[in-house]
Amino acid sequence: MKPFRYLPRLRLVPRRVRPRRIPTQSYLAVSPPNLAANRVPKVRLFSSTSFSTSNWGPSYGPIEDVEGLxxxxxxxxxxxxxxxxxxxxYRVVHKLGHGSFSTIWLALDESSADARYVAIKVxxxxxxxxxxxxxxxxxxxPGIGESFWVPKILHHFGIDGPNGRHECIxxxxxxxxxxxxxxxxSRWLFPLDxxxxxxxxxxxxxxxxHEWGWVHxxxxxxxxxxxxxxxxxHLTVQQLYEQFGAPDPQPVLLLKETGEETRQSDSESPPLPTGVPSYAIPPIWLGKSGDDLSLSETKIILTDFGVAFRPEDKSRFESYTPLVSRPPxxxxEPTVPLSFASDIWSLGCVIFEIMGHRSLIDGILATQNRVxxxxxxxxxxxxxxxxxxWQSREKHFDDDGTPRDKESDIWNWERRFExxxxxxRRDFGMEVMGQEEAHAFMDMLKTMVVWRPEERPTAEDFMDMEWMKKWAIPAYEEGIKRMCKS
Ligand SMILES: Nc1ncnc2c1ncn2[C@@H]1O[C@H](COP(=O)(O)OP(=O)(O)OP(=O)(O)O)[C@@H](O)[C@H]1O
Known part of the structure; x- marks a missing residue:
């Protein structure tokens, strides 16, 4: 791990106002043709939109920030x-994003008199x-019905197309x-409150x-x-485009064997295979920079319940969580079913990431061993x-657990937190946690991110911890107050 301090590693130059990541998150570690099997190793390694091999079908010219073609x-x-x-x-007006198993579109529901915007996950x-x-x-x-932290399904249907039948949410x-x-x-950090x-x-x-029996x-x-x-x-489509940018369709072009892109106008060029769109749409940026977020507009939603399960009904052994927040x-213990405690580990890692400028566990292209x-x-x-x-332990540690890595490569809790x-935060002139808060925060994380799942707190215990009660929940309540006032 590089001992850098706060320069973000993957920051790419913004195109319009949308933040760019490494082009897509959709390059799976498994062969693209077996899409059903893709569900299993839900691991994203690196990205490409032009990925292909002779066995996997045609190659396409690269297009940044769209789903793998x-x-x-x-x-x-x-x-x-x-x-x-x-x-x-639903009239499609823009693209919102994509995941490994879906594309997500912004559409206008034309069935209601006051046509409203919706997201359709196809x-x-x-x-x-x-x-x-x-x-x-x-x-x-009961109790979840009105919770605004869990996605509300407005409609659900199937559509048929050249590639099969697709569920739409x-x-x-x-x-x-x-x-x-x-x-x-610009600072790669959210304001403290x-x-x-x-x-x-x-x-x-x-x-x-968790209370209702589910593990995310x-x-x-x-x-x-x-x-x-x-x-x-309240925005018309025209106003939406003026404010956030109109769609910018990018032609999908086949690559010749030489690697050159064919041109759409090229009369020699073979037609795109059936089921491939002529244009790919980079997503709209409706977001807001983390620096500019105010407490009153900070409302989150926990999404993507595609691999959620009820331990009472079903045992799940494999974790689909990215390595950086995957519990050990x-x-x-691949033959022991995962439990609620697996979410608590991930929650601890993500809370650290929310407060800091990077993930608790350094995960860029990290192997399981490095993690x-x-x-x-x-x-x-x-x-x-x-x-x-753990067979590879000898590469990194003596038998008694003493690291073989150089001192400068060893990042313990305190070093990561500081x-x-x-x-x-300090270097950017932002508010930092005071000593009392910092202690309470670290105490909380150190009970959540522990080896043994049975030693982690339940979500309920966790809500009772000092940092939650004295700092986190009051900030949320203050946000609600301000929201009501504005
Ligand atoms: N309701 C929504 N509104 C706006 N953007 C959305 C919405 N739902 C999803 N997205 C965008 O699409 C991306 C992918 O969505 P989601 O994670 O649900 O897809 P997925 O196919 O299940 O992906 P994966 O399993 O790879 O995480 C999100 O990270 C987000 O950027």
Whole structure:
């Protein structure tokens, strides 16, 4: 791990106002053609939109920030375009984003007199359809019904297309993910009170979900969205485009064997395969930079329940959480079902990331081994049977757990907190946690991010912790007060 302090690593130059990431998050570690199998290793390594091999079909010219175009094949994405009418009701006005199993579109619901904007998640044809059922069941749980931290399904239907039948889930549109909001910010940090409120809301979301028997199973920065203010619905499409930018369709071009792009006008060029759109649409940026967020507009929603499960009904052994927030039992005890405690580990990691300028565990292209090495730097030697199972330990540690890495490469709790939370805040002239708060914060994280799942607090215990009660929840309550006033 590089001992840098606060320079963001993946910051790419903004195109218009949207923060750019490495082009897409959709390059899977498994062969693209087997889309059903993609559900299993939900690991994203790196990105490309022009990915192809001779076995996997045609190659396309690269287009930044759109879904992997190889995903447009039988069983894969549904080709949609701006202005399409979906289900005789939803007029597509822009793209909101994409995930590994879906594209998400901003549409106007033309069925209501006061046409409102909605988000339509169009799943790949081979997607198993679990998320709607999960969300429906969750929403039926008393208490969750009205919770605004869990997505509300407005409509659900299927559509047929050249690549198969696709489940579509309609929800209110959100602004952007926390990951996007932070990447858009110049300081790579949220204001302290905003971050505290986000942490409180996320913890409450997890508490509600756990209380009704569900484990989310995929808590990470990209799955927490900032809610959209209702004022969006007052904009006409024209006003929306003026304010946020009109769609900028990018022609999808096949690559010749030489690697050159064919031209659309090239009479020699073969037609695009059936089911591949002629244009790809980079997403709109409805978001806000993390620096500019105010407490009164900080409302989050925990999304992507595609791998949520009820331990009471179903055992889940495999973790789909990205490595940076994946609990260690997923590696060391693959035959023991995951539990609520797996979410608590991820929650601890994400809360650190909300308060700081980067993730608790450094994860850019990190292998499981590097991640486990960091866990040991943080937590010391794992339980003996886990230590014995970890074959690569000798590369990084002596038998007694003493790291072989140089001192400068060892980042313990205090160093991570100081270097990645406090120091960047101080250097940017932002508010930092006082000593009392810092202690309470670290005490809380140190009870959540521990080796043994059974030693982690429950979500309920967690809400009772000093940092939550004295700093996080009051910030959230203050936000609500200001929201009501404005
Ligand atoms: N309601 C919404 N409003 C605005 N943007 C959204 C909405 N839902 C999803 N998005 C955007 O689309 C991205 C992908 O969504 P989501 O994670 O639900 O898809 P997925 O196919 O399940 O992805 P993965 O499983 O790879 O995380 C989000 O990170 C977000 O940027």
């Amino acid at each position: 190889y995903g447009y094949q039988p069983g894969g994405h549904h080709p949609l375009n701006i202005n399409d009418l979906v289900h005789d009701r 799943c790949t044809a081979e997607y198993d359809g679990g998320e709607v059922n999960i969300l429906r069941q969750l929403r039926r749980s 309609v929800t209110p549109p959100a602004r952007c993910s926390l990951r996007d909001a932070r990447e858009a910010s 905003v971050a505290r409120s986000m942490a409180a809301q996320l913890a409450m979301a997890v508490q509600v979900v 199973g995929d808590i990470h920065f990209g799955n927490i969205l900032l809610q959209m203010p209702a004022s969006l619905n 039992e997923a590696l060391f 486990t090495t960091q866990h040991v730097h943080l937590l010391g030697k794992p339980p003996a049977e886990w230590w014995a199972k 270097g990645w939370v406090q120091s960047p």
